[in-house]
Amino acid sequence: MELFQAKDHYILQSGDHALWCSRIDGTMNARPATDLLLAWNPVCLGLVEGLIGKIQLHTDLPLGLILIRQKALVGQMPGDHKVYKITKIAVIPLSEEEPLDLELELCKKHHFGIDKPEKLAPSPDESKYLMKTLSQIKSNVGAPTKKKVKENKEKERLERRLLDELYKIFMDSDSFYYSMTYDLTNTVQRQGDTEKSNLPQWKQVDDRFFWNKHMVQELIDLQVPEVDFWVTPIIQGFVQVQELVVNYNESPEEEKSSPDTPLQELTCVDDIHPRFTVALISRRSRHRAGMRYKRRGVDTDGHVANFVETEQLIHVHNHSLSFVQSRGSVPVFWSQAGYRYNPRPRLEKGHWAS
Template sequence: MGTTALPYRDINVHSSPAHYAFSSPSSPSAPTLVIDRPSGDIRLHDGKLLGSKRVSSVAGILGIIKLRLDKYIIVITKAQPMGRIKGHMIYKVVATEFLPVRERPLHDPDEDNYLSLLKTLIKTSPLYFSYSFDITNSFQRQAHLDPSTPLWKRADDRFFWNRFVSSDLIDFRGGLGGVYGRHSSGQQPNVDPYILPVMYGMMEIKNTSIKGTPLTFILITRRSRLKAGTRYFSRGIDENGNVSNFNETEQSIILNDNASGGPGGFGSNQNGAVGGNPGKETQVLAYVQTRGSVPVYWAEINTLKYTPKLQVRGVENALPAAKKHFAEQIRLYGDNWLVNLVNQKGREQRVKEAYEQMVDYLVSSPVDNVEGDSITAERFHLIEPANAQTAYDRLHYIYFDFHNETKGLRWDRAKLLLNQLEPHILKHGYFRGVDMPGDAGRVEVRRHQTAVVRTNCMDCLDRTNVVQSMIGRYILSRMLIDLGLMHEGESAEEDQAFEFLFRNVWADNADVVSKSYSGTGALKTDFTRLGIRTKQGALQDLSNSITRYCLNNFKDGPRQDAFDLFLGTYLPSDDGIGGQLLFADRRPIFIQSIPYILAASIFFILVGSLTRRAPEATIWPLRLLLLLSLVTAGMCLSFVWGNGTLYVNWPKLNRLPAQVESYQETLSKVSHHAVVGPLVGTRHERGKSDARLLGLEEGKKRIE
């Protein structure tokens, strides 16, 4: 593997009023990357640059982002080792710094808000990277990629989380002559080591043993950067075939991995066992599952009620987008077993029926050549069936009424679903590869996984994780039986020490995926961790549900804005600096004042009720004040509750049509109210965002 294909492990940053210079002390002969100030132009420089001083040493360059006033270079200042995979250390981003390309001569409130959003997002995001191992691709995809190709070119575009902020460096490197740069003319290959792909998700590497056999147990969840967002502000599918909350989860075991070890060194594990047996071949066995939102146009509109207003738009309108989505899924993974856990009664019923209607449309659709979203065939190995099939014949829908089947804390009944899936999981198998001795990076593939189980519930969080961990346990036992490490009929959960580790790793995965989407840890993790439902777990679920309610209504708008900024689905404009005030509250003053009036009324009630008074004091003025405060508080609460859409903290940058429609509808209703209408007036027209909705159609998202 050529050294130029791998990112630098150490980068010194030199700064001067004229430029930033990045160089690797371990590669003194390599050119220096220079970013000129204040233009932001990128160039390579041979030899030393004069007139600059060393500022710091960084772990890597996360990317470059342009806001309204300035460009900022985002550098990783601190990274934490998480463990080794086949000798390659994996790191987690702990701290970053924004280097302004020019000293900001102007003060702009929107620029400050942009920076605050981005810094908070990066600080709270689980970001992972490796200098020498491609963590964005599954082991099966890696086995069919050229290990001499630069790491960023090998990265799976869906999980290359900093792809947008790396675009300046990628464009300078030579642009994209072909898909993902695989056919780039390579004008500036010396830039490759400065491009560091970063994955958003979850990763745990455990050196352990099962029934006396030492192995490395790994769980990786990769979150897609396409249609990424928060729980109620990102639902369903977009016109490009991307679904919300799409995650690929890969569970793998590595046998005889002498190079694996914890952050502290090689080969050690929690139980004191050695990480492998010298002289034996290193084997990797891996199984991939996916989750993603129901692929139709649907939305949930926050109204401050605990259950938002559900909208399912025309299923036929979403058919072209669903075709793109599943064409890509089939090309990437083979057959898709679509496990739907949405309730068949109540408010979720409409989403269930829409999904089933969509699948019916797809499997009965005529043969057509639907291209996946910028996916090239040579990147992914796919075993085609001997008999020709239409693409969508490889979709297999399974419905399981999770809540109904497991009611009364009968969580063991979830295995009814596993019994239904078992023959198909066995038929399509898992990936098994063996490292080729003396040929670094080459893998002999002995078995392919030719299908994937794609699981969803409403949020693709709690129910989904219970089912995925159940499938993960089953496939792990199958791997160990096939390897001869266990007898037929035995299960990995019989090893109590490993079962404890397994449950907690999967519960950690549930919490990470849930927190990134809903803002809190997952529900039902007591079942994942302990195998039973407990009262303490139920209380924790209640706490998480209340926290989710508050976050989803009052905090997720700015978080959605941060995702849109970092991932490039919103591009800041430098027009009208200091005049637009995108983040200003443009609601009518009366609407804004209601919560303050409510707070003041509650304050007077508390003061009037708790303050001691002199015996000779007149009582009726105090009672009148309390009565007025009670009436005012009641009216304010009634107004807020009845017009909750006006008090949700909506995203300010990319506003979805359904949300804007609901907001304007509520505002119009208030303005026509006999009592409140005159106080609101018609000035609320300022708050309309029609200009931002140009070109948006129902169920579609703005194309970059």
């Protein structure tokens, strides 16, 4: 997937699909890939793996576009569905300012023999301002006051601190996973619902575990089929997939070491499908997430704090066996202030309250 920078937009392009993200107001629109010809001086910044969504870290800061910069293959679910873990992200401010070095992998098609992406050439409108004399610039722009300089420095520090925290969430926790073809939000039993089988993947997901739904809500609200390609459901939790071979004829260790035991060829009873796929998937709800002692109980919509669904899955002989466990906070209205001295829980509503 290629990332282009134009004068007024950042453009994501993959095959026949393109997503235009405005650098003026942050709006996103799905457009045909051929519309790249209409962009003003587009420059390829490099390759990305996918779109997470759009976020505003603070009201004083511009909207930011969060992209998957690097992924790692976790394994393959039954049916050759690949599952990936997000290992690195890139955050691009949706503003007219030049982005910092994103450290993206260079696109071989647009960067053959080039070490770094080219910078945008100034447009004719911008060039005429550069022709102004120094005296004209001084007359039009007043010298910044000390207060203004201090505010700008504080804003830069705030932005840097929030970005560092955002990078840590993705790069240090190792807890964000996705698949382009497999629904990680639903158990095997819920996936058996045939009523949704013909819908795009993001419309089949369990809303509780669609972690980045708020970040792509603008695309969802467009309600056009062109956005289906760009909406990738991401879960927060843990995923591990392993393939195992069970040898039913294998002898115990003590028999192997005995000189009287003849050597046996290690064979599996099932010569056609000797492999078992074992998967462990933990999904954390996006509702009422938080620190254990600071987020307790249930809300008025029935969502309990820190709800997690863990599924153990075994697939063999075209059959899937699934065991699901759920955990969460006690489903009553209660809270707990502090955690240093083991404070007693406080009930906030009784069964008579509505």
